[in-house]
Amino acid sequence: GEDVEQSLFLSVREGDSSVINCTYTDSSSTYLYWYKQEPGAGLQLLTYIFSNMDMKQDQRLTVLLNKKDKHLSLRIADTQTGDSAIYFCAESRFGSSNTGKLIFGQGTTLQVKP
């Protein structure tokens, strides 16, 4: 199947770390993305990782990839109220199976309490 699955809701306190989880289906030539969507806006690319990597860090964001379990996580350190948004995990495939499209999870709503 083509499902990418995420937990739907996460609530944290300001200053805590947030961890948003995602599972995907394809195993080989895959890029995995995290996008952020604020109310009334489009999708903002946060970070992405190729499936032969284990980890990628970019300022407050850390992406961890467990290829065996096809599990991806996004950790946001020192979460701020401005981080409140919907976070989408997405998968794209290239090579012989390249269809050009992104396959999205359902989105995780992150609520940051002051």
Next chain:
Amino acid sequence: EAGVTQSPTHLIKTRGQQATLRCSPISGHTSVYWYQQALGLGLQFLLWYDEGEERNRGNFPPRFSGRQFPNYSSELNVNALELEDSALYLCASHNSPRYRGNQPQHFGDGTRLSIL
């Protein structure tokens, strides 16, 4: 550098009418993608245009169509509008994946289409 731009921001139509949505990709990008974000249905792939040609199509009826112009901008046309077509329509662009490997897609802010 300008990002992906979409117009109009909002569009209100009635059932049976036709809607045209427009997208301008990031300068230098040749691929344009269209996605539908409907309430309760998540983000679903609609169409992919690359260098002027339709390359892939999602599971949508033929009344959803589009085209890509020589300057790589794109139009999405929806004919015979139905209530369930109410959604946010997002456009994304990147360099052609066929020739430059896999690059992230960059999105516009979308067109919110409301069907009355």
